[in-house]
Amino acid sequence: MLHFTRWKTILIWLTVAVGVLFASPNLFPQSFLNSLPDWLPKKQMTLGLDLQGGSHILLQLDRNDLVVERLETTRNDIRAALRDAHIGYTGLSGTENSVQVRVREAADVQKAKDALANLTAPVAAGLFSGGTIVELEFDEPEPGLLRYTLTDAGINYRMSSALEQSIEVVGRRVNELGTTEPLIQRQGSDRILVQVPGLQDPDRLKDILGQTAKLTFQMVDQTMPVQEAIEGRPPAGTVVMYSTDDPPQAYLIETRVIVSGENLVDAQATFDQRTSEPVVSFRFDNRGATLFGQATQANVGKLFAIILDNQVISAPQIREPILGGTGQISGNFSVEGANDLAVLLRAGALPATLTIIEERTVGPSLGADSIAAGQFASIIAALLVLAFMVLAYGSLGIIANIALVANVALIVAVLTLLGATLTLPGIAGIVLTMGMAVDSNVIIYERVKEERRAGRSIVQSLDAGFSRALATVVDANMTTLIAAVILFYLGSGPIRGFAVTLAIGIITTVFTAFTLTRWLIALWLRRTRPTEMPRGFVKLVPDDTTVPFMSWRRVAFAFSGITSVISIVLFMTVEMNYGIDFRGGSSIEVKAIQATGDAGDIRARLGELNLGDVQVQAIGTAGEYLIRIEGQGAGDNAEQSVVEKVRGELSADYEFRRIESVGPTVSSELAWAGTIGVLAAMFAMLVYIWFRFEWQFGVGAILTTAHDVIMMIGLYVALGLEFNLSSIAAVLTVVGYSINDTVVVYDRVRENLRRYKKMPIEQLLDLSMNQTLSRTFLTGITTLFALISLYIFGGEVIASFTLAMIFGIVVGTYSSIFVAGPLLILFKLRPEMFERDEKAVAKQDSGPTPTKA
Numbered sequence: 001m002l003h004f005t006r007w008k009t010i011l012i013w014l015t016v017a018v019g020v021l022f023a024s025p026n027l028f029p030q031s032f033l034n035s036l037p038d039w040l041p042k043k044q045m046t047l048g049l050d051l052q053g054g055s056h057i058l059l060q061l062d063r064n065d066l067v068v069e070r071l072e073t074t075r076n077d078i079r080a081a082l083r084d085a086h087i088g089y090t091g092l093s094g095t096e097n098s099v100q101v102r103v104r105e106a107a108d109v110q111k112a113k114d115a116l117a118n119l120t121a122p123v124a125a126g127l128f129s130g131g132t133i134v135e136l137e138f139d140e141p142e143p144g145l146l147r148y149t150l151t152d153a154g155i156n157y158r159m160s161s162a163l164e165q166s167i168e169v170v171g172r173r174v175n176e177l178g179t180t181e182p183l184i185q186r187q188g189s190d191r192i193l194v195q196v197p198g199l200q201d202p203d204r205l206k207d208i209l210g211q212t213a214k215l216t217f218q219m220v221d222q223t224m225p226v227q228e229a230i231e232g233r234p235p236a237g238t239v240v241m242y243s244t245d246d247p248p249q250a251y252l253i254e255t256r257v258i259v260s261g262e263n264l265v266d267a268q269a270t271f272d273q274r275t276s277e278p279v280v281s282f283r284f285d286n287r288g289a290t291l292f293g294q295a296t297q298a299n300v301g302k303l304f305a306i307i308l309d310n311q312v313i314s315a316p317q318i319r320e321p322i323l324g325g326t327g328q329i330s331g332n333f334s335v336e337g338a339n340d341l342a343v344l345l346r347a348g349a350l351p352a353t354l355t356i357i358e359e360r361t362v363g364p365s366l367g368a369d370s371i372a373a374g375q376f377a378s379i380i381a382a383l384l385v386l387a388f389m390v391l392a393y394g395s396l397g398i399i400a401n402i403a404l405v406a407n408v409a410l411i412v413a414v415l416t417l418l419g420a421t422l423t424l425p426g427i428a429g430i431v432l433t434m435g436m437a438v439d440s441n442v443i444i445y446e447r448v449k450e451e452r453r454a455g456r457s458i459v460q461s462l463d464a465g466f467s468r469a470l471a472t473v474v475d476a477n478m479t480t481l482i483a484a485v486i487l488f489y490l491g492s493g494p495i496r497g498f499a500v501t502l503a504i505g506i507i508t509t510v511f512t513a514f515t516l517t518r519w520l521i522a523l524w525l526r527r528t529r530p531t532e533m534p535r536g537f538v539k540l541v542p543d544d545t546t547v548p549f550m551s552w553r554r555v556a557f558a559f560s561g562i563t564s565v566i567s568i569v570l571f572m573t574v575e576m577n578y579g580i581d582f583r584g585g586s587s588i589e590v591k592a593i594q595a596t597g598d599a600g601d602i603r604a605r606l607g608e609l610n611l612g613d614v615q616v617q618a619i620g621t622a623g624e625y626l627i628r629i630e631g632q633g634a635g636d637n638a639e640q641s642v643v644e645k646v647r648g649e650l651s652a653d654y655e656f657r658r659i660e661s662v663g664p665t666v667s668s669e670l671a672w673a674g675t676i677g678v679l680a681a682m683f684a685m686l687v688y689i690w691f692r693f694e695w696q697f698g699v700g701a702i703l704t705t706a707h708d709v710i711m712m713i714g715l716y717v718a719l720g721l722e723f724n725l726s727s728i729a730a731v732l733t734v735v736g737y738s739i740n741d742t743v744v745v746y747d748r749v750r751e752n753l754r755r756y757k758k759m760p761i762e763q764l765l766d767l768s769m770n771q772t773l774s775r776t777f778l779t780g781i782t783t784l785f786a787l788i789s790l791y792i793f794g795g796e797v798i799a800s801f802t803l804a805m806i807f808g809i810v811v812g813t814y815s816s817i818f819v820a821g822p823l824l825i826l827f828k829l830r831p832e833m834f835e836r837d838e839k840a841v842a843k844q845d846s847g848p849t850p851t852k853a
Contacts, residue, residue, distance in 0.1 A: 004519055012515050016406045023412035045416050046181075047197070048423035048497055050362050051371050054197035055205055058358035059170070061163055061190045066352040067097060067150065070158060074099045074136065074148060078116060085115040091145075098149040109144050119148055123157060133157050159190060162351040167192055170354075172347035173208050192354065202361045202659070203647065204340065206640070212309050212353055213344035215261030217292065220303035220315055221252040241305070243312040245332070251312050253305055258295040263288025267345035269338035272330060278338035280329040282345065289325025297321035308341070356640050361659040373795035374427040381431045381789035382408075385782050389438060392778060393445055394534040399520045400441040403512040407437050410508040411501065423497030425729060425798065431786045433505030439476070439779040440513035443744065444469045446775045452533050453543060459525065461533070466518055472747045473513060475692055479743055480736035481506045482684045487732050490677040498729050540781070541774040549769045549817055550762040553825070556818035560707055567714025574717050579724030584631030586642050586661045590654035592623035599625055602650065609645050619796050624657075631663075639663045678709065681732055685739050693746060700823040701742045704815045708738045711811045712804060726801040734808030737783070741776060741816035748772050749824065765821045780813045 004012075022041050025033055033042040049056050071094040078101055082089050088104035089112070103112045122132035135154030139147050167184060170192055174182045183195040196205060221238045229240055229252045237255050242248040266283045284292055295304070296318045305315040306329050314330055333341065362370075386404070389397035411430060415422060448465030456464065481503055488499035524530075580587050591597075599616045602625060606614045613630040629642055639661045647656060682702055690698035712731055716723050748768040756764055784806060791802040 004522060009519065012519055015511075016409070016516060019406065019410040019413040021413075022416055023409045026412055026416065043416055045412065045422045046419060047371070048421045048426065049195060049197055049360070050423050051374070052197050053362050054195065055202040056358075056360040057194045057196075057206065057209065057356055058187070059166075059192045059194065059209060059354040060357045061159065061166060061192075062353040062355060063155070063159060063190060066158055066162055067155060069352060070135070070150060070155070071097070071099055074119065074150075077119060078148070081115045081118075082112060085111060087112050087115065097155075098147055100145060100147040103144045103146065106144060109146075112146060113138075116146065116148070123154065156189075163190060163192070165351050166354060169348050169350050170194060170209060173343060174205070176343040176347060177205065177208070191357075202359075203644075204336070206356060206359070208340060208343060209354060210356060210640075211344055212350045213261070213347070214309055214349040215264070215345060216307045217258045217260070217295075218256065218305050218307055219254045219258065219295070219299060220305050221254050222303065224252060226250045226252045241307065241310060241312050243315075249312075251305055251315055253307070253312070258304070259284065259288045259291045261345060261349050263291070264345055267342045269335070269342045270328070272328070277330065278333040278335050280333070280338050280342050280345065282327055282329065284325040286325075289323075292325065292327075293321060293323040297323070355663075356661075357663040359640070359643070359659060359661040361656075363655065363657040370795055373793060377790045377793035377795075378427060378431050380793055381434060381786040384785040384789060385434055385438060388782055388785060389441075390536075391538050392536040392540065394536045395524070396445055396521075396534055397536065399517060399524065400438065400445075402520060403441065403517045404434065404437055406516055407505070407508050407512045408434065410512070411505050414504050414508070415501065418500075420500050421497055422501075425726060425801065426497035426501045427794075429498045429501030429505065431790055433502060433509065434786050437505065437509040437512075438782045439740070439775075440469075440473045440509055441517060442775050442778045442782075443473055443476075444513065444517070446772075446778075449533065449543070450771065458530060458533060462521060462525070466514065468751075470514065472744055473510060475689075475747060476740040476743045477506045477510055478688060479685050479739035480733075482688065483681045483732045483736035483739075486677055486681045486684065487729060490673045490680070498733075502733070541777050545770045545773055546766075547770055547773070548766055549821065550766050550825070553818065553822035557822060560815070560819055563714065564707060564710045567710050567717070570717040571713055576713075576717055577720050577722050579722045579727075580628070580631075580660055580662045581724040584639065584662050586627075586629045586639055586646070586659070588627040588629070588643070588646055588656065588660075589619070589658035590625050590627065590650060591657055593653060593655055597623045597625060597654065602627065602654075605649050606646060609649060611642055611645065624796075625654075677728060678731055678735070681735055682706070682709075685735070689739075689743065689746075693750060696824055696827040697746045697750070700820055700827065701739055701746065703823055704742050704820040705735050705738050707815050707819050708734055708808060708811050712808050715804065715807050721800045721804065726798070727804060730801050730804040730808065733805055734812055737809060738812035738815060741779075741812055742820045744775060745769065745772050745816050745820055749821070761825055765824065769817050769821060776813060776816065780809060783809055 022043070025042050026044050030044070033044075036042065075092060075094060078099065079092060082101070087108045089101050090104060091100065091102040093100060101112075103109050116138075119136045120134060120138050123135045133153050134151060135157065136148040137151055139149070141147055163186060167186060171182075171184045174184060174194065174196060177196075181197060183193065185193050187193045194205075194209065221235065224235060226240065227250075229235070229238070230250060234240055234252060238252050239255055241251050241253045243251065263284050264282055265285045268281050270279060270281050271277065272279045300318050300320060303315050303317050306313045316330075329341070386401045389400050389404075391397070393400065408430065411433065414420075415426075420426075444465050447469045448461050451461035451464045451468075452458065484499045484503035484506065488496055488503065590602075599618055603614060603616045606616075606627070606629075611629050615628040617626050618624065619626045627646065629646070631639065643659060643661050650656075682705055685705070686698050686702045689701050709731060712734060715721070716727065721727075745768060748771055749765060752759075752764050752768050752771075756767075759767070787802050787806045787809065791799060791806060794802060
C-alpha cells in the first residue's frame with residue numbers, strides 16, 4: 001500500500017493544490033481579490049446570518065384567508081352572472097366552504113344553472129392524476145337551491161398558485177429595499193423562507209412583508225350618517241371601515257370596487273407641491289385610467305376612499321373628473337412611510353395574508369463579535385491539536401499535521417465551491433473535525449506500532465498498519481456521517497451548516513488519511529530509510545498495558561445504571577429548560593448603549609407590558625442581557641407583537657443584538673423533528689453495525705449510545721442548560737462520536753475473536769480494550785482540546801452547545817470501554833460465531849508482502 005504510481009501522485013497533489021487554491025480567497029479581503037487576474041478564483045464562503053447579521057423570517061400563507069377570499073369571489077361572480085342574465089334570486093350566502101343561492105322562479109332554475117356553468121369549469125390540469133382540477137362542485141340539495149362547494153383539490157391549486165405569486169411579490173418587495181443577495185424560497189406547501197443578510201432595519205422588513213397591500217378605490221356612501229350605520233345595520237352593499245388616523249375615523253364604504261391596485265403601473269414617494277408633505281403619486285394602466293376617469297366623472301362632488309388592507313388611508317372629495325390616469329395619495333405619511341407604501345404598491349398585493357411564524361434576527365455587531373470569537377477559537381484549537389500530535393508522534397506527527405492542514409483547506413474549498421453558508425455552528429463543525437480528523441491517523445499509527453512490536457520490519461509494519469486500519473476507519477467515520485446526514489435533513493439554518501461542515505470533514509478526513517498521509521510516509525521512508533519508528537516527545541499511554549477493565553464491569557454497570565436512573569427521574573420530575581425552538585416564545589439579546597444596564601430595571605419595565613413570564617439574565621460582558629419571554633398561547637402573530645412591545649420599551653437604551661421568535665406552529669414541528677432525528681440516527685447506525693458485525697455488536701452499540709444520550713439529557717436537566725436545536729445537534733454529534741469510539745473497540749474485539757478462539761471472553765475483551773486504549777485516549781484528548789478552545793473562546797452563543805459536547809465526549813469515551821465491552825459478555829458472545837472467517841484470518845495473519853517505499 002506504500003507504492004504510488006506517477007499518476008496517483010499527480011492526482012493526490014493536484015487535489016490538494018486545487019483545494020488550497022479555492023480556499024485561499026477566504027484569507028484575503030475582497031478589495032485585494034479584485035486586483036488579481038480574472039482567471040484566479042475569487043469566490044469566498046457565504047457567511048450565515050449569525051456571522052454577518054441579518055434576518056431569517058419564515059412566512060406562512062393563511063389557508064383560511066384564501067378560502068374566505070375565494071368564497072367572496074364566488075359570491076360576486078354569482079351575483080354578477082345572475083344579474084346579467086336578469087334572473088331573480090335571494091339568500092346569496094356562504095357557509096364554511098360553500099356558497100348557495102335560491103332562484104325565485106322555478107322556470108329560471110335551468111337558466112341560472114347555465115349562467116353559472118363556468119363556475120364548475122376546470123381551472124387546471126391534474127399534475128399526477130392526468131385529469132383536471134375543478135375548484136367548485138355543484139349540487140342542488142332542494143329544487144331551486146343552488147350550492148357551489150370548494151373542493152380540496154381546488155383549494156390546494158389556489159394555495160400553490162397563491163404561494164408562487166406571493167414569492168414573486170415578496171421578492172420584489174425585498175429587492176426594493178436595496179439588500180444584497182437575499183434568499184427567498186418555497187418551503188413545503190404553504191411557507192416562504194426569507195433570509196436577508198446584513199439588514200440594518202429588520203422591523204422595516206417585517207412591516208413590508210406583513211402587509212397584504214391590497215389597494216382599492218371605492219366610493220363613500222353618504223346616504224346615511226356613518227354613526228347610524230354603526231349603531232344599526234349598514235345599507236346593502238356597504239360596509240363600515242376605519243381610517244389609519246389616531247383616533248380612527250369611521251366611513252361608510254360601498255363594497256363595489258372602482259379600480260384596484262392591480263391596475264397600477266407605477267408608484268413613487270414624492271412631496272405635495274402645496275403642503276410639502278410626503279405623498280405617494282401613482283399611475284394607472286389604460287384600463288385603470290378609463291375606469292377611474294369614468295367613476296370620477298360620474299361622481300363629482302362626492303367622496304371616494306383610498307383603502308389599503310381594509311383601512312381608509314384618505315377620503316378626498318372629487319372636485320373634477322380625473323382623466324389623466326394619475327393621482328396622489330396623502331395620509332399624514334412620514335418620508336419612510338411614503339417610501340414603504342410606494343414599495344408595496346409597486347411590488348403588488350399579496351393574494352392572501354402571510355403570517356410570520358418564525359423570526360431569527362442577528363445585529364451586525366453581534367455577527368462581527370461571533371466571527372472574531374470563532375476565528376480566535378479555531379486558531380487556538382488548531383495550535384493545540386498540531387502541537388499535541390508532534391509531542392505524541394514526533395516526525396509522524398508532523399506528517400499528520402500536514403495532512404490535517406490539507407484537510408481543513410479541502411473542507412473550506414468544498415464549502416466555497418458549493419456556495420454553502422458558513423454559520424457559527426459550522427465553524428464548530430470545522431473545529432470538531434480538526435479534533436476528529438486526527439483520529440484516523442492515530443488509528444493507523446497505533447496499529448503500525450503494534451505491528452512493529454510484533455517483530456515486523458518498518459515497511460511491513462507501515463503496510464500492515466494502513467491495510468488493517470482501513471476497515472476500522474471507514475466503519476468509524478461512516479457512523480458519524482450517518483448522524484451528519486440525518487441532522488442535515490431534519491435540521492434548519494445554522495444547524496444545517498454544522499451538519500454540512502461535519503459531513504464534508506468526514507469525507508476529506510478519510511481521503512487525506514489514506515492518500516496524502518500514506519504518500520508522505522512513503523516519501524519519508526525513501527528519503528530517511530529509518531531503522532526504527534520515530535518516537536514522540538511524551539508517552540501518555542504505555543505500550544502493552546494490561547488494565548483489567550472487565551473486572552470492574554459490575555462496578556461500572558452499577559454506576560451507569562444509577563446515573564441513568566437519576567437522569568431519567570430528573571427528566572420526568574424536573575421541568576427541562578426548553579428553548580423557544582421547542583416551546584415557542586421569544587428570546588432577545590440586548591446590550592446597553594451607554595451605561596452598564598440593569599437586569600432588574602429591564603425586568604420591571606417589561607413586567608408592565610403584561611407579557612407573562614419574563615426572564616432576564618446577564619451574559620457575556622457588562623451591559624449584555626438575555627431576555628426570555630414565554631409563548632403567548634394566542635397564535636403566531638402574538639409572538640411578533642411581543643417583540644414589537646419589547647423593542648418599543650427598550651430601544652432607546654439598548655441595542656438589539658439578536659432576536660429569535662418562534663410561534664406555536666414551528667415549535668411543535670421542531671420538537672417532533674428533533675426527536676425523530678435522534679431516533680432515526682440511532683436506528684440507521686444499528687442497521688449499519690448489524691450489517692457490518694454480528695447482532696450482539698449492533699445492539700450493544702445502540703444501548704451504549706442510548707446510555708450516552710440519557711446522560712446528556714441528565715446534564716441538561718441538572719445544570720438547567722437551555723435545550724434547543726443546537727442541543728439536538730450536540731446530541732447527534734455525540735451519538736456519532738460514541739458510535740465511532742465503540743466501533744473501533746468492537747472492530748478489535750471481532751478481530752481477536754477470530755484469532756484467539758480458546759481465550760475466555762473476559763480476557764479477550766481486556767486484551768482488546770488495552771490494544772485500543774492508546775487510540776481511545778489520544779483521540780479523546782485532541783477532540784477535547786478543540787472543544788475546550790471553542791467553549792472558552794468561542795463566545796456565549798455556542799457555549800452551552802460546546803459544553804454539552806465536551807461532557808458527551810467524556811461520557812462516550814467511558815462508555816465505549818465500560819459499557820460496550822461488558823454488554824458483549826451479557827449477550828453471551830462466543831468465538832465460534834466467527835469460525836466461518838478462519839481461512840480469511842489465517843491468510844491475513846501470514847503477513848502482507850513487503851513492498852518498496
